[in-house]
Amino acid sequence: MKYELVSGFETHVELSTNTKIFCSCTTQFGGEPNTHCCPVCIGLPGTLPKLNRQVVKYAIMAGLATNCEIAEVAKMDRKNYCYPDLPKAYQISEYDKPLCEHGYIQLSNGRKIRILRIHIEEDAGKLIHAHGDTYVDYNRGGVPLIEIVTEPDFRSTDEAREYVEKLQQIMRYIGVSDCRMQEGSMRCDVNISVRPEGSDELGTRTEIKNMNSINNIVKAMEYEYERQVDVIENGGKVTQETLRYDDATNTTSSMRGKEDANDYRYFRDPDLVTILTSREEVEEIRKTLPELPAVKQARYVDEYDIPEKDASLLTKYRKVSEYFDEAIEGLKNPKTVSNFIIGSIFRRVETEKDKEAFDVSVSPKHLRELVKMIEDKKIQNNLAKKTLEKMLDTGKPCTEFIDESDLGGVDDSALEQMCKNAIDGNPNAVADYKGGKEKALMSLLGNVMKQSRGKADAQAVRAKLIEMIN
């Protein structure tokens, strides 16, 4: 029998507000243990939380960017559980009145992954095991999080991968989080069940906690899918449990069963007041949102005739697309800019982190000047490409590398003379070409280009050579 994968995601995203959710401590990552703390975020007796309104704003931005409805009235609840990294023994979260609900993210295959809710909550501290003992660092305690919960809408690991990438992309675009999985500013819990293909019922699910890379998510899902299918095929039943994934062995193991599930005793936090968000405020926030990647990508394809794949590369990181948008201002052919970015600049900006920052030595204005020269037929594409490399090396504008003699094309009589020189000087190549070796033409072409110091139009040279040989 064939089995279908059914999966849903709960993703924690750390918001990049300057200060924590309930106090004015910094949210900066790192720092000596327990130096980004105050009486409020270490929960000293008698302290009270004060909601950082910026957190609400960021969460609303995230909600709007994922097509959610924003609640006019929301509230905060206490999720009670006891753990050393949680200094109040409860996490302030939102239980039954989340800030955002009923959104979706659309995948490239056209399917919509429904978002059930997005709520705000505080992060916990961190346990550090060292010197044979356990220590606790509360620097992360009180850092604002949003939890994005989807419906069980995933049917493949490809969809899961695309969803996480899209989510990362959207959150970075709107600037609410850097979504760095390695640093823990984005963490996924994955719910998985399987069912016979064609069935409408949901199978018993397991939950894999705290996944910190997309590759691990995919591997863990694949493993867990196989495991559950095996259990069922062998006549067993999948047990509802919480699992951890071990990437060293590529296996999942049980953290706790259903019977050990926490009873969080949720109740409204009496220390905090109702969160009211007027419709006007929501519209104000909507206006501040940048053009979202999916919209931008479609526009690049439609308006600039850029291939789908290239448009996707240009829009993956907000900084890249902003660079592109600035560089193409006033140009007739944005595609040339796209080719230069993807072909030349990306070769120098390799890591994800660098692409995210996209700190390039050539300014968009300088790139625009270069492409403008091609459009004005002042220089040829090849020369432009070489010039761009020099610009990237030095950060200087193209005028530094193109002198008067480079400017302008090569007129027809000069071109004919150059072709004649090439044919006359390379009788073997001419003979080879006549004998059917297409490649031989390339050496003649190269010869002409060299004579013209790259100024000649390669297409025109080719045509002229063929004409003259024949």
Next chain:
Amino acid sequence: MSEIKKIHDMLVSKQISCKELTEKYLTEIENSNKELNAYVNVTPDAALAQAEKVDAKLGKGEEIGLLEGVPMTLKDNLSTKGIETTCCSKILTGYKPIYNATVWEKLEGEGAVLLGKTNMDEFAMGSSSETSYFGGAANPFNTKHCAGGSSGGVASAVGANIAPYGLGSDTGGSIRQPASFCGIVGLKPTYGAVSRYGLIAYASSLDQIGPITKTVEDASIVFDAISDYDPKDSTSQGRKGEPTYNSLNNDIKGMKIGIAREYLEGVRDDVKEAVLAAVKVYESLGAEVIYFDMPSLKYALPVYYIIACAEASSNLGRYDGIRYGFKAEHYNGTHDMMCRTRSEGFGDEVKRRILLGTYVLSAGYYDAYYKKAQNLRGAIVKAFDEAFSKCDFVLAPTVPMTAFEMGHAVSDPVETYLTDICTVPVNIAGLPAVSVPCGFNADGMPIGMQLIGNKFNEAKILNAANAYEKAAPENFKETKWGVKL
């Protein structure tokens, strides 16, 4: 006359220096605290240092504020920077806060002289102060009786003249009941009028800090000083209105006093008689009395115990031995350390309420208890709204009896819960109420009544209470203890 004003005048007229005055109080504390057990931590060095500052100011001929140089005390659940704050629980022994409660920040800023921290029921859970890790506080009228609770230490100290005034906290009557038992005045302000920042939480939606004083004027002066919006407390709103002290004119002609019959049910005869006699006094002062029913009050006690315990079970989760306070000596791993710390660190009454609160919030029981209690809370709020559409304030006994004998409250916890019947509705509805002495029983133990106002109507109830005090001064009796000014 206002005790605070009297002291202020003595300081300004140089009848006594602030240092001499403070020393007098410290000496009397030393003389009587063994018997009263009102203070759990006396802070003579800080007190005298502050007194000297005030004297220096006076010496230079500078003006001082009304509260400047006046000694006072704080209940031991109010955070004081660098001064041990234990909530009279073993689990917080040795805990010295690194920040001040907003109320103390304000009074310290006014130049108050803190004599020390006073006794209370552990985590403010109790009605006799006897659940305190340090033992109960005695009643200055008869030390065989308790001072009440949970702010029993403050009431005992003020009643025994070893503090001119103090701040307590009131979650279900913890300011008013001990004030009533000790024959003095206690004001529970409107929820939100005074910042809770730094008050170690028992039940966050019910807790409110307020003054315990000798006279109504004193309560008014202190309330004015501590009631303010505090950005650190989201539920704080401040006083909303002019200082109450300016509006004490004793004119209550034409005021309508409401009496809900439910408040007089099950009240001991001597208490009822004293309260009804006070009503007569009001009538003689030109007030009008109307009677009505508030049937939803019969739910007040269960609603209170469900909500208070639910919130407490969450608020007290943080005492785990990891960061501060007591930590069990022998344990096996982190989980065991937390368990043992809590088992050894909390007293029986606290454990009882944590268990009850955990139960009512549990999956499967939440709707039957907590949710229902919240709905009934709404009904009680509405009943008071209706009452205040008919009258200016509601008059009721503070407690259905007088101070219990020591040992009585702890022997039967449930019966003791029942004695909170008259005080808890005010907390449930977030209203202000002031308890004032209105007589004595045959054994000479004080009886108190409370005036309950609509939200932020502190000025109105204080004015009415002050009018009564002026008309029936015989009910405000001095005890044999303490400093005689």
